[in-house]
Amino acid sequence: MADASWQQKLDAYGRMELADGLPNTGVNVNVRVNGSGKDPAQQLTQAGLQVHYQVGDIFVGHITDEVALQSLASLPCVEEVQLSRPLYSEVPGESNRRKPS
């Protein structure tokens, strides 16, 4: 049964992406699940998530389109869906690297 508040389970980045249209290549997401229902991995897969890995109540994977995103976020076992965000190396800047002079 679809959850009417599925958009509330997306983070603001997901809602923004949805408003602008998902890229053709899809997006990577992090999903937090609760204990409801059996075998969350199977539920997520059936909703369209290509599950890469699970770490406790967190699943990471890839979603290809808006339909799958809605199906995923509508699952009762899904607490939240966060769009994967870029990480940056922690050197202060290129000036803190030694390049050939």
Next chain:
Amino acid sequence: MSATKLDPRLRFLQEQEHGEHAEAAVGMRLAAVKVTRRVVNVEVLLRCRKIRGTKTVKAVNDKLTDLGVAIRTLVDGPEIIAAGTVALDQMEEVLAEDWIEEMEASHRLFADLDLSGADVGVRPLQTVPPTVRGANVLVGIVDGGIAFHHDDFRLPDGTSRIRFLWDQAAAQAPGGPVPFGREYTKADLDAALRTQPPPVPVAHNDPLGHGTHVAGIAAGNGRTSNGRFMGMAPDTELVIVALRGDGASLGESSSAVAACRYIVDRAHDLGRPVAINLSQGMNAGGHSGETTLEVAMDNLARLPGIVLVKSAGNEQTWRIHAAGSVPQGATVRRQFDSSGMNLQQDVLEVWFDAADQIALAVQAPGAPVPQANDFVTPGNTNTFQTPANNRVRIDASSTDASGTGDVRAVIFLSRGAAARIQPGRWTIHCRGDQISHGDFHVWIERTGRDQGGAEQSRFTQPDNEPGCTISIPGTARRILTVGSYVTRPESGSPPAGELSRFSSHGPSRYGLRKPEIAAPGEWIASALSSASGDNPFQPGYTLMAGTSMAAPHVTGAAALLLEIDPQFTCDQVKQLLMRSARRDGAAAVAPDDSWGDGKLDVQRAVALARSVQFPAISNVTVNGTVISWQTDITSTGAVRFNTHRRRLALGRASGSRTSLTPGQQHSVDLQGLPAGAYHGEILAFSTSAEEWRTVDDNQGNHFALSVP
């Protein structure tokens, strides 16, 4: 007592038979040992506490001379460092003086290189039997890649020390064991190192050089330099994950979770403990450990034999954080400057307690002051166009963000119909419609900083709040977060021993102490990836600075502790490192939100690890408002609780009750609290002076109590 003051190398020297001292000294690279028929004189450094009520330097000089130390140099400071010569059989008498805190062997210096390893005290562990070098422990590196052919990641027979390498950016091998990218095994790497062309082409390299440098600090064996640039844990084996970057960024949050899970799985397959290093981060989130990335890290760090270490971030000088308090009915403003440049999108996050109704508006440079209906209240979203045709979206829909009970409002600035985001001063307006607490925080997300950070928007100087700048996932509760200090000053650096100016400050938004510890991060000589184009400092090595370089010192240290006990948890390793930290020089202000508990001291940490006994908690029962448990050693304990389980999981207890009676059976009654459902976790503290701590959080579920 004197045994703890004495450098293990000197203790080892004391244990040698007469006639064997000179050879032992050469083996340990001691600076000078003069052996006569009857006397063995050794060059030493003595750390002396100042003697009260005396002219200190002269008094120390006189007393040491009386004790038979031939003084060569005395350096005055917060403590006095004396360099000189002492007879081996005179050492105990010298160390019996309570104002002498430490005697260290003077060792050969290598043209002032490799300063960080010496500073954190790892060299004696690597050279003096019984050595601790990370045997049977894995080091996991999640980064941009590795120069796998570098000699420092190879064994003496030339084969690889890397057990697995997952290149997430490589084309996927059909039927491969990873969901994307490609996995190379040690056999693949060995074949590639041995045979040209290799039977399995290994196209991997490290064009950024960052991952190679980080891996060298944590685990390089110094083979290229005859040990001169040896890393922290040279006998470990490695599991490497190369994240897929886009030039500006280094991977993304979902691939970092996948990377850590992969490393833990491979460690499990090999039956080894693992210390995992993450030297990358972001500012998108509430800085309270609530992001899925951080929850995943905390889930992994709960398991024995798994330690996760994260750089604190270099955000301190970038002015990316503002904070404040909004009074009822008032409007508070925070301003930031956008340079424009070629910036296509800028993102800010505003966080506050959902008990508050704080309405938000954004004012572009030169635009009119927002009117009442321009404000976005919690639960709502608004998108509008600025006079310069930029698009602004304020999404305050998340009123219980990630189950924290907090509002997460994200402000997206994008160029819209304009060529770029308008340069100039932007203003965020926070209006207090209904206020219980009123506190708020704002972070500006990172941009690429390749051009000296010209694209990075920054808060104005008065609005910049220097605390709470730890990058995510460093604000995760269990992960070990590391700040940076200077061991090799370069032009523009603070002096040696001082905190790096760039090193991010804590605490987390929920008040957790972050970073936990500081380690050398400015400037560090480590393995050079030839594909990076970086300038060699010495053949095969280059210099880099950043908390990225500080974290792997701690990762390597954690690997050494896991050699002592492969079942240590991340929290236990954290305690060992924090309680053994040095607080000399500029770190005398520790504990605080920049140094954590002080400077990494691996030698002390290993000594503690050899003797520590952590309490075990068992037989937990909940009966109405009473929670009871047992411990295996005589210890006392406490229950921490919160009505909000997620907040407690992230380290924000609303209260605690203590069981004051030492013993093995404990109980705490929450009767008297306001009626409602509570979630609790149990802490047990050993009754030793160190109060070693064990936390039982019911495997993350917390114990449920109901107060009528």
